[in-house]
Amino acid sequence: MFRYLPFFVSLAAATNLYATHYDGNIYSLSLDGGNSLSITSSLKTCGDGPSWLTFDSPTRTLYCSDHAGDAIVNGSLSSYAVDQNGRLTEIAQAVDVGAAVHSIMYTDKDGAKYLAVAHYGGSAMSTFKLPLNSDDEALQVFRYQLSEPGIRPEQDAAHPHQVILDPTGAFILVPDLGADQVRVYAIDMRHSGRLNACPSLNFPAGSGPRHGLFWKSKPSHFREASVTMLYTVSELGGRFNAFAVTYPSSGCLAFKETQSFVPYPGGQLPADATPSELRMAGTSSLYASIRFDQGFPPNDSLATLVHSPNGTVTFGEITSSYGTIPRTFAINKNGTLVAIGNQASSNVAIVMRDPQSGNLGSLLANLQVGEPGQASNSSTGLSSIIWEE
16 A cells, blocks of 8 residues: 655655756756646756756756767757756856767765766767866767677667666766667776776677666675676667676676566567666665556556565566656655656656555656657657756
8 A cells, every 4th residue: 555644744845856858948847745846947058959967966066968969069068056946057068979868977086076978879978077167078088889780770870878887986887779788987086087998798689778777785694795786678679687796806897697577567568669767766666667668548657676685676567657758767865756757748747656665656746848759759858857856
């Protein structure tokens, strides 16, 4: 049974969220103490196609990556000061590789901050030292080329889709949909924040790994050593994969696959359906957004995956995304709410979540943000959603 009380306690005050849309705007949203979600402001900024946001809570700085451009034409990386009402003031804009789709912050041993950015159409990853200044150049740019195209039409080039930080904060991983691999980098922790390439984690041809995350167990009287797992979803192959991760003396990472299955009822996705983003909340639940499945017509789905203390994952159920093409979603820090960003319908749906069971509950709020996109055009519609936390 869903527990309602913790949810209502968590919404005593208004909560800010931020969304990007390929119409060129960053939207500031507010979820009030009831069930009202509204747009409080919007800012035309972050190049022609704002695609991803990363929020630095201690400094109240928002970083926005631009999807415009490609491997030849530049995109941009912008930073903004965020006031308590969610209004944005641009601080800086730097030139970056084009077609950015994801970013993450990392630090060196002295606490200096850096941002790593994945560029899907730009076939690259770039890094910047923070805070960002308008005349800054990338600290490093890793450009990727394929020796030959992959077996799927979408694999005409390298297509990095995400940047992942490992639990130790010492490694960065980059799922590359075009290359059928997760690229691995060790962070130089000695003041520089520079990345050194390690051997990649390779997937079967045509897999197209898109998103992933790490999980690390806590030592207990049942287990002396902790267990580290990497979980991924592959867009083209449609599979969820689990890997046991170890840290050999070579200074890189080693992976051993432990599971591979289709995260959908009956173990088979509908035609054209693809996993998109992967998130985890607490220690017992993972969630994967499923695009184009029409699991709850006309809406697509979120798949709930059940996580065991030993790192094993099993399929649980699908629930509605309350929109079409759930490109992105985010779980609040308390684990009581899920914000789902549906790209084609261009709406943000707030869904209740039981932090004890991990079950997703009813729809709390729903808001149209910008104009709807086109299912056939991945550069239209809502592109990302985050909580201000």
